[in-house]
Amino acid sequence: MSVLEIEALNVWRGEAHVLHGVDLSVEPNGVTALLGRNGVGKTTTLLAVMGLLPATGSIRVDGEEVIGTPSHLIAQRGIGYVPEDREVFSALTVAENLRLAERPGVEHRYDLVYELFPDLASRPNQPAGTLSGGQQQMLAIARALLNPNRLLLIDEPTKGLAPIVVESVVEALVKATADTAVLLVEQNLWVAAELASRAVVIDEGKTVYAGDMDTLAGDPQLAGRYLGVEVR
Amino acid sequence: MSSFVLYTITGLGLAGLYFLLASGLSLIFGLMSVLNLAHGAFFAAGGFAAWWVMDSVTFLSPGPRFLVAIGAAALVGTVTGALVERGLIRRLYGKHVEQILLTIGLGMAAVALMGGWFGYDPRLLTQPGWFTDTTEIAGANIPNSRLLILGVAVLLLVGLMLFLSRTRHGLIIRAGVENPAMVQALGIDVARSFTIVFALGGALAGVGGALGAVYFNGISPSLGTAQLIFAFIVVVIGGLGSVPGTALAAALVALTQVYVNNYVATGLGSISVVILLALVLLIRPQGLLGKAAP
DSSP, X not given: OOSEEEEEEEEEETTEEXXXXXEEEEOSSEEEEEEOSTTSSHHHHHHHHTTSSOXXXXXXXXXXXXXXXXXXXXXXXXXXXXXXXXXXXXXSBHHHHHHXXXXXXXOOOHHHHHXXXXXXXXXXXXXXXXXXXXXXXXXXXXXXXXXXXXEEEEEOTTTTXXXXXXXXXXXXXXXXXXXXXEEEEOSOHHHHXXXXXXXXXXXXXXXXXEEEHHHXXXXXXXXXXXXXXXXX | OHHHHHHHHHHHHHXXXXXXXXXXXXXXXXXXXXXXXXXXXXXXXXXXXXXXHHHHOTXXXXXXXXXXXXXXXXXXXXXXXXXXXXXXXXXXXXXXXXXXXXXXXXXXXXXXHHHHHHOSSOBOOOOOHHHHSEEEETTEEEEHHHHHHHHHHHHHHHHXXXXXXXXXXXXXXXXXXXXXXXXXXXXXXXXXXXXXXXHHHHHHHHHHHHHHHHHTTSXXXXXXXXXXXXXXXXXXXHOTTOHHHHHHXXXXXXXXXXXXXXXXXXXXXXXXXXXXXXXXXXXXXXXXXXXXXX
């Protein structure tokens, strides 16, 4: 059974009807990339899954409908969320950001987190607001990895980062996502192809492609049509 | 020199009252974006609870009785705060106009209710004799009640800072002031913290009311409402959601008020505070220790 199954998802943000018919599913292991041009509603899809935007249609986590469930109860089903723009708590220290993410009743994988991100281990008392962009991204990912989650929703983890930092974030994600289902929003097709085995493309608020990542990345015409990018 | 010391300690005592009223307002606004215009009612309710204890619990000698009075004021503030959040405000999160109408109405209804019960004239608080004695500090004779108010306020400031920095609830509140949706997305029920913050704000304001009844020589239903405007100025100057900022701003506002009233002209103190507010808004619109809006 899929970890996450979305059918006919419709979301309005204010007056704007952003999503009108997104369908996708995320299998229990591996990374599914959620792709599409800027502003097609990728972030909106993740926000709807987390219960942070009102939605209609169907969003099932492990077969159970979650539309209408409060966000904290959705997260407690074992969903880790790494939002666009990181959203670390800037006034809290690194250690406090992680402590806040500790979910009661499960093991907290500090060993894993500090092994992946030694940078965080060496500065527990630094306010998160004074971290570099790359370190903030690591903290945002660490927050989601701390609990053993069923599903990770990761929104543009490489956005605005220097190429060398992108590499280390990708490396950490490869290791971190080996045993968890992931829905990854990524603008950078190279990063998406590196991490994901499956891809879903949305365009004008609807799913237009669902299938193999390699097929998509290997077909310049297809990728160009849906993503507006040139593929090497 | 001795009058300067007296004015300073008097000013700091007033700062303590402003802090107790403003810190709850600041946390409530910071976490829930609710402008609680009924907060003055918590202050007055605490004052009347203290007055009632001092008037009725006569089998205790005045010293211990005052401790009970402070506890009763805190309890009344806590319960009122929690009930207001659970019963009324909870339905109106995100609806700012409705919140303002509700809290204004609630504040007015509370004044009328207390007026009907206790009357509108100030009720004098029975005070332990020690309060009206004086202690000599740097040549000035300071009424002990001023020192007491200052001491309790500092104690509560330290306690509040410890609560916010050392407990999980405190951690959730500090994170929630920044980004409640993200706290929720981490699997934490932020709404529980909303009730806790209202209860905490009510408790602090309630204690403020008990001490205010000493400072202002009596408690009347509208005393809290009268102080609320200064508390709002303190919140804005200090920076929304910042407890240390609120403490600093409370001292700044109260000292300005007392110095100007005594050294320049009586009655100019309140106006000078408004000028201070305007200056801070021009130079540092996010407040002294607040974060700039993104």
